[in-house]
Amino acid sequence: MPEAHDMLFRSLADPTRRAIFERLCRDGEQTVGALTVHAGVSQPVVSKHLAILKQAGLVRDRHEGRNTHYSVQLGALAPLIDWTSEMAGFWQSRFDDLEDLLKRMDQ
Numbered sequence: 001m002p003e004a005h006d007m008l009f010r011s012l013a014d015p016t017r018r019a020i021f022e023r024l025c026r027d028g029e030q031t032v033g034a035l036t037v038h039a040g041v042s043q044p045v046v047s048k049h050l051a052i053l054k055q056a057g058l059v060r061d062r063h064e065g066r067n068t069h070y071s072v073q074l075g076a077l078a079p080l081i082d083w084t085s086e087m088a089g090f091w092q093s094r095f096d097d098l099e100d101l102l103k104r105m106d107q
Helices: 002-013 015-027 034-038 045-057 078-106
Strands: 059-064 067-072
Touching: 002 045, 002 059, 002 067, 015 034, 015 045, 015 067, 034 045, 034 067, 045 059, 045 067
Parallel strands: none
Antiparallel strands: 059 067
């Protein structure tokens, strides 16, 4: 599972890839051409970014004639959500311990 987390984080670390993923989340399924219009990079670059997102399990493709349509995979961010929840719990515990220590020091 750590490799899957690493791939997910690496995939979303790139700002262009993250913007493409966010556009798919907001606007739903789109063709490579439609994504290229808003990406600020060439179609081959968008296609490479989509291949990385697909490899990470974040998007899926659907071929229709000469067009390839991309959409977000349901539950794709579940590992990220799980990880952030775990880290939030860890840090909350640390802050609670610090608060207890500070209260004892004030007494």
